[in-house]
Amino acid sequence: MRELRPLQALGLSAMAEAAYLALVEQGPQTSAELADRSALVGSPLECLQHAVAELSDIGLVSCTDGRLTAQPPRAVLEAVAERRAREARIAYESATALARFWLDHTSGSSYVEVVDSSHGHMAVQRRVHDEAVAEVRGLSIGPVGRGDRVPEVSLGLLDALDRGIAYRVVYGATILQDPKALAVVHECVDRGEQARVFPDVALNVLVCDDRFAVVGATAPDRTGHHSIVVQPSGLLDGLIGVFESYWRMAVPLPSTGEVFESGTSSMNGHRQLLSYLSAGLTDESIARELGVSERTVARRIARMQEMLGARTRFQLGVQASRRGWL
Numbered sequence: 001m002r003e004l005r006p007l008q009a010l011g012l013s014a015m016a017e018a019a020y021l022a023l024v025e026q027g028p029q030t031s032a033e034l035a036d037r038s039a040l041v042g043s044p045l046e047c048l049q050h051a052v053a054e055l056s057d058i059g060l061v062s063c064t065d066g067r068l069t070a071q072p073p074r075a076v077l078e079a080v081a082e083r084r085a086r087e088a089r090i091a092y093e094s095a096t097a098l099a100r101f102w103l104d105h106t107s108g109s110s111y112v113e114v115v116d117s118s119h120g121h122m123a124v125q126r127r128v129h130d131e132a133v134a135e136v137r138g139l140s141i142g143p144v145g146r147g148d149r150v151p152e153v154s155l156g157l158l159d160a161l162d163r164g165i166a167y168r169v170v171y172g173a174t175i176l177q178d179p180k181a182l183a184v185v186h187e188c189v190d191r192g193e194q195a196r197v198f199p200d201v202a203l204n205v206l207v208c209d210d211r212f213a214v215v216g217a218t219a220p221d222r223t224g225h226h227s228i229v230v231q232p233s234g235l236l237d238g239l240i241g242v243f244e245s246y247w248r249m250a251v252p253l254p255s256t257g258e259v260f261e262s263g264t265s266s267m268n269g270h271r272q273l274l275s276y277l278s279a280g281l282t283d284e285s286i287a288r289e290l291g292v293s294e295r296t297v298a299r300r301i302a303r304m305q306e307m308l309g310a311r312t313r314f315q316l317g318v319q320a321s322r323r324g325w326l
Helices: 014-026 031-035 045-058 073-105 118-131 157-162 173-177 179-190 234-249 266-278 283-290 294-308 313-322
Strands: 061-064 067-070 112-115 135-140 166-172 194-198 204-208 212-218 225-230
Touching: 014 031, 014 045, 014 061, 014 067, 031 045, 045 061, 073 234, 073 313, 112 118, 118 157, 118 204, 118 212, 118 225, 135 234, 157 166, 157 179, 166 173, 166 179, 166 234, 173 179, 173 194, 173 266, 173 283, 179 194, 194 234, 204 234, 212 234, 225 234, 266 283, 266 294, 266 313, 283 294, 294 313
Parallel strands: 135 166, 166 194
Antiparallel strands: 061 067, 112 225, 135 204, 204 212, 212 225
């Protein structure tokens, strides 16, 4: 039971998951009874109440006459999956709308500044890391182009992590197939960055606290970079909302050594395929990344479903998480 962590994978706290499992295993209980259970002994009542609120908010727990009752998970979690799929579509639509908004308002706007040189682009990114006082949020398209540029950690990023700045970054799924870029990201993760993966991240963004954001763009001839610095405004609020939408939908970056090249062991192959599925890639995209046919991908997924007794891909993810494969 200790390996079962599907609710944490959805963003709920460890205590919320422990509380739900206790209610499923032991039946309806009061908060006081629940706090006495072995998995929750020593937990402050305030923390337990917050955990129960997490479960209630998505419909996994109901309360009648002071007794908490676990609700069947399938319909509830499938509704969560559908809602998050809608949020992903909204994120793409928002990115398009924000880009159009920028085109209409950059000329003479007091809250928007365009930096149009590669040197300035690097300097303004360094400013984000140097000036952050609490948190940096980022979206990264991931590796693009011919790959002749050696990936490296942004100047100032590691220093910011060392002084306690929280970093949350969503990377495009192409990061999974670029060993050099992936190694750079893992270096940041080892120092404290929280990294997630989502297919087809639409833009490069760094948000410094809630004070300003930097949107990066490659010049049309790819000879340099442009950066758009966005000061407090509706546009900045929109960029923060876009990031949070991506963050809710993204999945944790596989740990070091969990993404492998072809020719590795069967278990490693399963984990690689599950990483792509969790990141939201289609069968076509997975086939392209692995260098195999879509039919081969579908066959491997079906084999894993049969092996784990999963009738759907959603169940496959839950069963894989339960076994610690993700």
